[in-house]
Amino acid sequence: MAAAKAEKKAEGEGGEAPKKGGKKKLILMLAPLLLLGIGAGLWFGGILPKLLGIGGAHPEAQAEAAAQAPPAPTPAFIDLPEIVSNLNVPSGRRASFVRLRAKLEIADSTQVPAVTEAMPRLVDLFATYLREVRPDELRGSAGSHRLREELIARASVAASPARVTDVLFVEILVQ
Known part of the structure; x- marks a missing residue:
């Protein structure tokens, strides 16, 4: 009987095993979603492409290209x-x-x-x-x-x- 009582105590009052690492699982599931959301916000906000050097030339290069391009014909x-x-x-x-x-x-x-x-x-x-x-x-x-x-x-x-x-x-x- 003493063993049964100890077993019941270990299982908890509801008869279920105690949950171990429930918060860890939640954090491990939400962390990638949070990082993905932050990355998307930085990408569509235009910050990440600038940091990576993607999505267009530097302003100096754009000015040089505009100076070298022939003027558009006027009607x-x-x-x-x-x-x-x-x-x-x-x-x-x-x-x-x-x-x-x-x-x-x-x-x-x-x-x-x-x-x-x-x-x-x-x-x-x-x-x-x-x-x-x-x-x-x-x-x-x-x-x-x-x-x-x-x-x-x-x-x-x-x-x-x-x-x-x-x-x-x-x-x-x-x-």
Whole structure:
């Protein structure tokens, strides 16, 4: 009996063995999570990449690279002469005309002389295209968008090697 009482005392009052190292297990499980959280905070805060030298050059190296890089080309705008053209109408209907004033946007301002030399070709291509357009094709924003896309394609061909990035309408009048 004395042995049974001693055994009960060792097991505890609930009949279970006493827990040994419960706090140690908790610390061993939470320590990696805590370290991981601190590391993530330092990484996304930008402190850890700076300490490790990861994620970009030093400010002096960035300044040198910016000084050595060629300047970005500046766009330029060139006025097109006013184009008045008759539109393609079915026979028996009243004649219809379009008056177009536009500007060409080119990617590099150093290409302005090349585009101005090609201006007669540009005007001819635009007028020829406008003669084939029907009045109902120019109605609404979708018609303007289609016209712009067609004129950009023709301008890119005519002004090559200069790159025409957009045709900006100043005035479109359909009568």
